[in-house]
Amino acid sequence: MNILIIGGGGHARVVADILLSMEDMEPLGYVTPDACPGTLGPLGLAVLGDDTCVAGLDHDGVVVAVGDNRLRHRIFARLVGAGETLVNAVHPSAIIARDVEMGVGCMVCAGAIVNTGTIVGDNVILNTGCVVDHDCTISGHAHVAPGVKLAGNVVVGAGALVGVGASVIPSVLIGEEAVVGAGAVVVDDVPPRQMVMGVPARPKT
Ligand code: JB3
Numbered sequence: 001m002n003i004l005i006i007g008g009g010g011h012a013r014v015v016a017d018i019l020l021s022m023e024d025m026e027p028l029g030y031v032t033p034d035a036c037p038g039t040l041g042p043l044g045l046a047v048l049g050d051d052t053c054v055a056g057l058d059h060d061g062v063v064v065a066v067g068d069n070r071l072r073h074r075i076f077a078r079l080v081g082a083g084e085t086l087v088n089a090v091h092p093s094a095i096i097a098r099d100v101e102m103g104v105g106c107m108v109c110a111g112a113i114v115n116t117g118t119i120v121g122d123n124v125i126l127n128t129g130c131v132v133d134h135d136c137t138i139s140g141h142a143h144v145a146p147g148v149k150l151a152g153n154v155v156v157g158a159g160a161l162v163g164v165g166a167s168v169i170p171s172v173l174i175g176e177e178a179v180v181g182a183g184a185v186v187v188d189d190v191p192p193r194q195m196v197m198g199v200p201a202r203p204k205t
Pocket residue numbers: 006007008009010011012031032033034050051065066067068071075127145146
């Protein structure tokens with residue numbers, strides 16, 4: 001499939017590398033307002049132009065390669081509304097149990113492990129080397145950052161961010177758009193839109 005990468009920053013580069021590693025995906029280039037169309041971007045892929053160029057380009061699907069959850073959600077919704085096909089970018093080194101249910105527009109980076117019974121919503125980032133153990137739910141537009149470890153039955157709410165290297169004990173509920181700081185150890189539920197940090201994780205004051 002010929003795929004447009006929406007975004008042109010660090011995360012887009014990671015997604016470009018994933019797509020180049022997949023047998024059935026052919027990245028066509030970056031859709032970004034930040035670089036000059038017609039030039040070559042990272043990994044030798046073309047800079048195609050801003051979002052207005054999407055409709056005019058011959059392609060089979062798109063992936064929104066933007067790290068910020070709210071922005072990624074907005075762009076995703078717009079592209080779905082425009083009838084675009086959102087594809088999943090899954091690095092070949094990721095290990096995903098056979099019964100995992102995954103939405104569309106997701107990015108599963110190198111070395112991520114997703115265990116049995118887990119449900120992953122749309123437009124989710126499971127970043128490099130994260131572990132999502134059995135029976136977790138990762139709701140739409142959430143981001144599980146590099147090196148995060150989620151034990152069994154953890155729920156990550158829509159648009160939540162679990163920061164780099166955080167660990168979460170079994171059956172914890174992380175609320176919608178909550179933020180877990182880097183390296184935190186989460187032992188209690190996190191309310192929606194709350195930011196928690198530290199070991200054990202506590203609300204940021
Ligand atoms: O921590 C890790 C491993 N990765 C981070 C990632 C998850 O999030 C990374 O370190 C960055 O902090 C962040 O990566 P991202 O989203 O690539 O951020 P940045 O390098 O700032 O690039 C943002 C990109 O979004 C830029 O290329 C913008 O052009 C693009 N962008 C913003 N709004 C947009 C729009 N692109 C399109 N096509 N349309 C928009 O509306």
